[in-house]
Amino acid sequence: MAEIVSLADAISALVRDGDTVALEGFTHLIPHAAGHEIIRQRRRELALIRMTPDVVYDQLIGAGCARSLTFSWGGNPGVGSLHRLRDAVENGWPRPLELVEHSHAGMAAAWAAGASNLPFGVLRGYRGTDLPAPATVTCPFTGEELAAVPAHRPDVGIVHAQRADRKGNVQLWGILGVQKETVLASARALVTVEEVVDELQPTPGAIVIPNWVIDAVAVVPRGAHPSYAHGYYDRDNAFYKQWDEISRERETFTQWLDEHVHAKVPA
Amino acid sequence: MNDELMAIEAARRLSNDTVCFVGIGLPSTAANLARATHAPDCVLIYESGTIGAKPDELPLSIGDGELAETADAVVSVPEMFAYWLQGGRIDVGFLGAAQIDRHGNLNSTVIGPYDSPTVRLPGGGGAPEIATNVRDVFVMLKQTPRAFVERLDFCTSVGDRVRVVVTDLGVLEPRDGELTLTYVHPGVRVDDVRAATGWELRVAEDVDETQAPTNDELRALRALRTKGDA
Numbered sequence: 001m002a003e004i005v006s007l008a009d010a011i012s013a014l015v016r017d018g019d020t021v022a023l024e025g026f027t028h029l030i031p032h033a034a035g036h037e038i039i040r041q042r043r044r045e046l047a048l049i050r051m052t053p054d055v056v057y058d059q060l061i062g063a064g065c066a067r068s069l070t071f072s073w074g075g076n077p078g079v080g081s082l083h084r085l086r087d088a089v090e091n092g093w094p095r096p097l098e099l100v101e102h103s104h105a106g107m108a109a110a111w112a113a114g115a116s117n118l119p120f121g122v123l124r125g126y127r128g129t130d131l132p133a134p135a136t137v138t139c140p141f142t143g144e145e146l147a148a149v150p151a152h153r154p155d156v157g158i159v160h161a162q163r164a165d166r167k168g169n170v171q172l173w174g175i176l177g178v179q180k181e182t183v184l185a186s187a188r189a190l191v192t193v194e195e196v197v198d199e200l201q202p203t204p205g206a207i208v209i210p211n212w213v214i215d216a217v218a219v220v221p222r223g224a225h226p227s228y229a230h231g232y233y234d235r236d237n238a239f240y241k242q243w244d245e246i247s248r249e250r251e252t253f254t255q256w257l258d259e260h261v262h263a264k265v266p267a
Numbered sequence: 268m269n270d271e272l273m274a275i276e277a278a279r280r281l282s283n284d285t286v287c288f289v290g291i292g293l294p295s296t297a298a299n300l301a302r303a304t305h306a307p308d309c310v311l312i313y314e315s316g317t318i319g320a321k322p323d324e325l326p327l328s329i330g331d332g333e334l335a336e337t338a339d340a341v342v343s344v345p346e347m348f349a350y351w352l353q354g355g356r357i358d359v360g361f362l363g364a365a366q367i368d369r370h371g372n373l374n375s376t377v378i379g380p381y382d383s384p385t386v387r388l389p390g391g392g393g394a395p396e397i398a399t400n401v402r403d404v405f406v407m408l409k410q411t412p413r414a415f416v417e418r419l420d421f422c423t424s425v426g427d428r429v430r431v432v433v434t435d436l437g438v439l440e441p442r443d444g445e446l447t448l449t450y451v452h453p454g455v456r457v458d459d460v461r462a463a464t465g466w467e468l469r470v471a472e473d474v475d476e477t478q479a480p481t482n483d484e485l486r487a488l489r490a491l492r493t494k495g496d497a
Contacts, residue, residue: 026315026316026344027315027328027331028315028332028335051344052392071390072390072391072392073389073390073391073392073393074387074389074390075388075389075390077291077327077328078291078292078326078327078328079327081387081388081389082389085387086386086387089384089387090384090385090386090387101376101390101391103391103392103393103394103395103396104314104344104348104391104392104393104396105348105349105352105353105393105395105396108344108345108347108348108349109345109348109349111344111345112345112349123348123349123353123396124353124396124399124400125353125395125396125399126395127395127399127425128399128422128424128425128427129391129395129422129423129424129425130376130381130421130422130423131376131391131395131421131423174332174335174341175315175316175317175334175335175341176316176341176342176343176344177315177316177343177344178343178344178345180343181343181345205335205341228332230332230335230336234332235327235328235331235332237327237328240327240328
């Protein structure tokens with residue numbers, strides 16, 4: 001049953017060194033504040049999972065929190081490369097990063113399988129590419145050979161959402177990404193929210209994740225910034241563009257991290 | 268201007284009943300231009316889960332809020348890839364890449380060896396399954412010898428369904444399994460295109476010139492380009 005706790009307490013209780021951790025968000029509701037708290041608490045040796053690692057994963061990787069990254073597209077959307085990710089892969093700075101690479105369709109199937117408590121996901125994918133399917137299975141009914149991907153089952157899944165009620169039921173809407181799958185596939189789940197309300201009002205397109213599949217809810221207004229929370233604030237496109245400059249050199253990155261993450265009081 | 272030519276030429280190839288899977292950048296520009304001009308009912312699907320998005324301005328990312336606000340439906344990412352893409356419900360998929368070969372195979376993964384790359388690119392994202400699950404793949408790519416290569420460093424997606432490659436110099440289409448120059452843009456010489464291609468380019472006997480952008484097309488395009496399209 002979800003407890004409503006501070007972000008610092010939630011990260012401290014749920015995320016351990018060496019854990020497999022997913023902070024998901026498909027261009028929307030990306031849990032930046034939770035990522036910063038992981039950096040502040042100096043977690044190490046994390047096996048990170050995310051379909052679209054972008055700026056907050058660049059920060060986690062540059063801060064030395066990660067030993068591996070399972071992903072399908074690692075870039076700064078609409079801007080270009082992730083310089084910290086590239087530095088880790090190309091030069092091993094601040095430490096080498098093992099990559100486990102998929103396609104989006106493969107990652108999506110792995111999330112759905114994890115949420116379904118299945119050992120693997122199945123899809124018609126990876127055909128003809130140098131990116132091999134992790135395995136193949138033969139359809140027992142038609143004989144068709146299909147790609148198989150191991151289910152994502154992280155130790156900790158973290159997502160951001162618009163709001164929760166006082167019991168910790170979570171409501172989110174707009175682009176849904178793999179938020180629900182991440183919570184359901186993970187052994188421990190944390191949801192950061194913009195606000196807690198007395199009652200979750202029906203909203204077009206909204207889904208509810210019930211409190212009994214969530215371990216902790218932390219109230220973090222603007223916790224997705226520079227990503228956005230539909231209905232609360234817009235994507236800070238200017239920051240995504242600035243990140244290209246900030247992250248390009250190790251020195252400017254480290255300085256930014258000190259000023260904007262380490263020196264900040266936890267939410 | 269070259270970007271505009273590419274967007275306009277790609278937009279002309281979309282029709283009012285096309286359902287297209289759109290990535291950010293030039294494909295999004297092209298698809299929205301089609302919607303703003305001759306194909307107002309063209310259905311735009313962004314892989315973030317927005318079906319029938321109708322943005323007024325070009326989004327910077329595939330997940331901009333305006334896409335969800337204007338969409339006919341918003342679905343989860345697993346649903347998008349399983350029910351809609353794998354389900355075979357999408358006509359046209361746009362792809363870009365860092366490298367292309369003469370068969371339309373694309374690389375958006377690495378330059379150099381995979382395990383010790385010179386350049387680590389963002390990766391395939393949706394491309395591997397877009398390339399095999401849509402009916403027609405449209406590629407948009409600037410034509411240079413570094414991008415149009417004899418051998419890919421990595422094959423991210425296969426070229427079987429590539430129907431057209433729109434570049435800043437002209438248009439290539441597969442003829443007998445090999446990409447062949449079928450159009451040059453106004454003022455571009457066939458030799459310019461040959462020089463910008465890393466393999467010995469096959470040129471159609473009836474190679475033609477693309478129609479210059481019309482004032483209406485340019486006006487509609489420039490009206491869209493106020494925000495995104497970095």
